[in-house]
Amino acid sequence: MKNSGENRALVAGGAGFIGSHLVDALLGEGLRVTCLDSFLTGRRTNLAHLAREPRLDLVEADVTEPLPDLPRFDWIFNLACAASPPHYQADPQHTMMTCVVGSHRMLECARSTGARFLQASTSEVYGDPQVHPQEESYWGHVNPTGPRACYDEGKRSAETLAFDYRRRYGLDVRVARIFNTYGPRMRADDGRVVSNVVCQALANEPITVYGDGEQTRSFCYVSDLVDGLMRLMRRETAPDGPVNLGNPREMTVAELVTLVSRMTGTRSQIVRRPLPVDDPQRRRPDITRAERLLGWAPRVALESGLEETIAWFAGEVARRDHVPVVGAARGGAARPRLEPALHSIAQG
Incomplete structure (x- = not known):
């Protein structure tokens, strides 16, 4: 707390893939951290290594419901929301309410304590973009009634709320538009292209490619993404609009499959499935703004x-099956039993 000389941060969604890495970074900088998570998609195992950390407080709560009493915070990061297509489409109403009601609750928390507020938004606000690469001034091309709209429009609404709070209350808000991120602690069943391809390759199972595989993505490693979030929050003056955070190296899904296959030495064959509805054809961030305002670029x-x-x-x-993984990274000898999601998923 400010009056105790100890800086405090709240991470809503702190048990998730990105959120747990952000919690690590905040603790590494000496902050006291409150992780708030419903554990609908976040996992306790992502925080297991912090079980004895005295500066971490864990609150199990759903941001769509009234929140318990919370202390004052200096920084609030709102990462609460399922972020992969099969998860956010499983309960679209809850996804939308998490983005709207949940963001409203977090903004009110920031307003009542004077905290800086960072909203985790997404490249999905650009939809299936007609402008390439995507810069923050582009308003997007989103289907407001499609199966992805609960997330796309939910995040767009969360951005709207954040900037309305700035205009009405003078709240210090920052919005990060996060592009495809990957790394340790991803869920095997999250349905995103990196986890799907890696899990199927390691298991020597058919690798699913949607459409012709020529759709593009830009993949940012999680440590780079967290560095961007930290720089955005640390900046003394809030930017006057959203900031793209992602890796501008663009590649096709087919190229990713070839790379992962070579790195794992898999025997997997490729199987093709129809492209999901509203799946973006191209995705690459223009990070000029992040470079200029934050001195940030992926490394x-x-x-x-x-x-x-x-x-x-x-x-x-290996940890789950209690057997050694032999040749998993190169020779493809191991046959892990991971279960990537294969239903109605976008290569997101």
Whole structure:
């Protein structure tokens, strides 16, 4: 707390993939951290290594419901929301309410305590973009009634709320538009392309490619993304609009599959499925604004990040099955039993 000389941060969604890495970074900088999570998609195992950390407080709560009494915070990061297509489409109403009602509750918390507020938004606000690469001034091309709209429009609404709070109350808000992020602690069943391809390759199971595989994505390693979030929150003056955070290296899904196959030594064949509804054809961030305002740019090469991610997924299998993983990173000898989501998923 400010009056105790100890800086405090709240991370809503702090048990999730990105959120748990953000919690690590905040603790590493000496802050006291409150992690608030419903554990609908976040996992306690993501925080297991912090079980004896005295500066971490864990609150189990759903941001769509009234919140328990919370202390004063200096920083509030709102990352609460399922972020992968099969998860956010499983309960679209809850996804929308998490983005709208949940963001409203977090903004009110920030307003009542004078905290800086960072809203985690997404590249999905650009929809299936007609402008490439995507810069923050682009308003997007989103289907407001499609199966992805609960997330796309939910996040757009959360951005609207954040900037309305700035205009009405003078609240210090920052909005990060997060592009495809990958790394350790991803869920095997989250339905995103990196986890799907890596898990299927490690298991020597058919690798699912949606459409012709020529749709593009830009993959940012999680440590780079967290560095961007920290820089955005630390900046003394809030930017006057959203800031893209992502890796501008663009590649096709087919190229990613080829790379992962080579790195794992898999025997997997490729199977093709129809492209999901409203799946974006191209995705690459213009990060000029982040470079100028934050001095930020990704540093981890895709190959290095994938090596860490592959090793992590292989280790997950070894820990669960209690068997050694032999040749998982190169020779493809191990056959992990991970279950990537294969229903109605976008290569997001």
